[in-house]
Amino acid sequence: MSIEPGISSMFLTKNSRLPEDTVFFSLFPDFSLKSDLNSQNPKTNLNISSQLQSLHLEIVQTLTSYTANYIWQHEPFTLSLSTQSPCSVCPSSSNRIPHLHGKLRYGDNLEDEWFVVFLLFETSRKFPYLSICVWDTDGEFLLIEAAFHLPKWVNPETSTNRIFIRGGNLHIVPINHFPSVPNLFDALSYVSTNEEKTKASSSVQLAINKRIGDYPDKAVKNMHRVRVRVPVLVAQVLKHEPCLISLAVEGFYDRDIDSMKYASDMKRFLPNRSSDEMVEVSVIMSRAMYAQLMQQAFQAPKCYPMPQTSDGGYTSAELGMKIACGFEMMYQTRKRDVLDGKRGTWDVYRDSLEKSGYFEGLIPGSNEYKRLMENARDYYLKSSLHSRESEIMSAPVRRIDEIFAQPVSLDEFKGQEIGPSDDDSWLYNGEDELNADLRERELEMEHYNLNRKTKNKSKEGEDVGPSNSSKIDDWDLGDITKSMQEFVKKMSSFEGAEVPGDRNSNVDFDVDHFMKEIESFMKPPKDTHDGDESDEDLSTDMDLDDSDSSDMEDVCDDDDDKHEQTAFKTCYDDALNEELKNTTLIKSFVRANELPLNKDEGTSNVSEGIDDEQLSPVDVDLNLVKSLLSSFSSQEGLPGPASNMLGIMGLQLPHDNKK
Template sequence: MAETYDFEGLNDPFSSKRSNLADDTVFYSIYSDFSLSSSSSAISDHLQALHLEILNNISPLTSDYIWQHEPFSLSLSSSNHIPHLHGKVKYGDNLDDEWFVVFLLFHLSLSFPSISIRVWDSDGEFLLIEAAFHLPRWLNPENSTNRIFIRKNEVHIVPKKQFSSTPPLKDALMLLINRPEVTRGSDSIQSMIKGRISEYPERARRNVHAVRVRVPVSVAQVLRHEPCLISLAVVGFYDRDIDTMKDAANMEKFLPKGREEELVLVSVKMSRAMYAQLLQQKFQAPKCYPMPPIPPRTDQTTYMEAELGMKIACGFEMMYQHRKREGEEGKGSTWEAFKESLERSGYFQGLLPGSKEYKRLMEKAEEYYRKSTLHCRASEMLSTPVRRIDEILASPHSLDDFESQEVPLSDDDSWLYGGEEELQSVLEERQKEMEIYEQRQKRKQKGKDKINDDDSSNLNKNDFDLGDIAKSMKSFVQKVSSYQGAEVPEDRDLTDVDFDVDRFMKELESVTRPGGEDDGSDVDAEEGSSSDMDFDESEGESDMEEPELSDDKQEKFMNTYTEVLNEELRSTTLRKSFVRAKDQSLNKDEGINAEEKDMDEDFTPVDVDVNLVKSLLDSFSSQQGLPGPASNLLGLMGKQLPQDDVGKGKGKDRDK
């Protein structure tokens, strides 16, 4: 039977238990509709029957498959929540194991329409990664708990509108049962995820690699009876440490005769990942190991077969001795362990051994154990390897048992050196998927922009008034603008400014006050002025020592200063760059001479609104349709200028 595993808390992708999960393990839970509405005793019987049916269903698909670490298995839940079946598979470096599990789960959901399945790993709902460009925008790892299921060979997502927060598991399952049309994922999501497993089970068959190796007779005997143990041997070799290396140096279990042991040629099936791990690792053969001479004294192929077999034999020795030291096999047979688990879970309901009801439950448990172990043999072998290896090697075996057998040739391993093309193909597929997603987003944006352009175009053609620009600018400056800056749309990412307004105004008054006097009543003299208000002392002393002017003298000075300034500007073209307010009385009076007219024009006020609009239009025109300060500023005010020719026309009309 599969080991019992604590799955509590693993539904939460950010729980403390999930953070401690191995990065190379996939977990899954199977919920039956029957478990949501029946009594506990009936549920237990139902789940046991479902367990056996599931194992029988997938047996043809998994019988010849070599798992990297452990096979697909199921066990009954021992939690106090919804009774269900659950399991886990450690896939290690062989990612194909994880996706083969996903294929099996989809296959089961099609074969058993009344079950709902969850699958996840340490990354959370990893199925969604395959459909990342097609998910609802609201869905993310934080809110995906109890939302993603497999049912009837389709992916289901519990929508946010049904449960704004994390949905209770039972409520989510009931929604899948009663309203599957609401939870079914989009066609694009179905297509992407099913495309990932579309090559299975054929891909699973291709993942098994058969290779000829030369190994000691003891190793050949173990592989003949339990070929699935090759995974433990490869793991033992690949994850070796100093202690297990000492075991390989002696080879007490699998090389009792030392260098006198003869090697036999056998064919071993393993996953492609295992083959790569063995082939790429450099390992010096133990002194006691009967390795053939190095080429050219021997055939290159023969030496490579013996070298690969040596790594397998050393892996068996390391694994066997390591597990034997840990004492994992001193707990009794798997039946005893299974019976103890039943007692701990309260299966016998406190009944006295020997009573009629106790015997009935015991017979039922024995029948269940016999049926389930027929389909969990690989799991049993991997969980109790020491005892099983001892049993195999205790039976009679000799060199003659293997010398007469015909060994097929090794499978082609060109895939080991041609992975770049496959990787490039996958990258190109992902790149194409990303480009399609970006194009789709651009089309959506263009559609929105077109609607906005049509609305603004109609507004510009019919109701556009340049006077609104001046009004908007005044509102922008007087109401929207403040010491914190100009307000912008709410979706902008803003950072609050740490600004002492009172101190700023006092610093400003101390600098701008006539005579530069500063009573310093509210400002600490030790702090000094703000760094932005620092001036050179030699330059500031003369200004601060100047006497303060009286009001009459100050007014006379300003008038004189204005006259001199106007006189200097009269000889330039600067005044012609501003549009002044038209005084109709001066236009009608033709008797005024030119000198008086120029003098009056000097006192004619500048039309601020007209100059503002004219400057904005000129700036917008110079942008030539590109982004610039004028369009950005008007955009913040919620205004959009018409086409350049329309704008110029309006501006000319306004100037007139």
């Protein structure tokens, strides 16, 4: 899950048709990579299947201690063998490699998904020869969690077949070894033999560990125990199968008009419609389930006995009523499915073996067929001991009928002690927790942006000219005037003007041609009788090329022309000075008598013969620096004419931090 714009949506789903709110995972053991994928030898395939079965049992037994008392939102954590039931949502290439796979729908309870991630990381620690992939509808959501710390090249197009969990760490197959997207087999082989090279950076590991580091304690904290008043049949079901509370909550939360008709009768769970059938029990569920029940208003059916007073006991009775109605709606709705309750999970499992070619065309009843069948049943019985919850969740109607077939005693529930409900203040104080999480994300984003700016500044420091390598306090403003003078003195050609310093940029500025045009304007007009001829001469002067320059110099050498040009210039200067005396322009320039400068510092003393009443000479260099600094400051750190021109000359001014 910047964040920079677009970073939280960076790793898209692997398949746009994936079910929503579902996490998928695949576990690839190293021994499956050493097998001949194209082998048609039944013994080879049977050996791999046997190894996967053993691995499956070991993993289930290892994780049972974490999942035994956990109530899942919709379905429990389970694993299947690809050799028996190929993954329908996995890439086609993964089904060519024998592996274990599974999926889990977490719905509104996001904690289920992260608990699965914890279980997968824990599995990779206990079985270091496993490479594990995990993804959901958003794609590589682990990368979203660590988005601020990933290499720049990681994106949805380049991350395919590169992200694995192995040895308790996240691994990323480097792009320098596989410039294009690697196939799954090559990526798995590389990770298994180059763990140190593929192990993600410590910052990536910390980001993910921060998200799952509180498990398994957080999984226990996510459970909420509450005291409720329910029909005795509901209490009986929850006593034997506490996991079925999730299906009851799901039935209540996802109810529709058709299913609500079943709740209006309560034929199965409240057949006598009597308050004598009601008992108080303690029920454990996830916090998400508790919130779903509490936050929905639901009027009790007429047949359901509710207490008359609205004291503290009414809340437990109302919550129990919602649970009982959820059981009724779930049971009756699933019972409509003719397949539910008629076929056991062993039948489904046996059919999957036949479809996968487990029996290899053997004749039913033969010795080899019986031996394989016994091995399959033995594996089923061993695995079902630890996957019993999955079997119950897939066939709840049959299991509920089995429970109802046993004798039920009201005294059994009325005589037991019931503890108080857990504190549910977390349900109403979630805003503070949300704000804290958002603030933590903001700080992480600020830290990321700060680091990026620091890196950019360090890179700029390496690329700029020598003037920027010194400290700001030692920065010499004289560099500006010196560089400008060097720029003016440089020769130009049709390729552009040369610039000082080792810069590669060119300025398309022809100084010779520019000065010729200026001279043509400044040249005093000739005495001619025909105005058209004068215009023609002016046009000719402007279009002079190098071949005509010698003729122009010969003409300018004439004494009369020199006298006329000097007289015009003197007259023009006098008129201009007289005109400027009556304006505020005098205040816009820094003059030599205001800020004395030494001649060697670049002071330009013009018009030395000017008397006191005339304008004081302007310090050209100082005004140049002042104007450039003012223009640079007005840019406020953004690109602009001043920074662009100075950059061409190899200069970079320090940022204007103080006005």
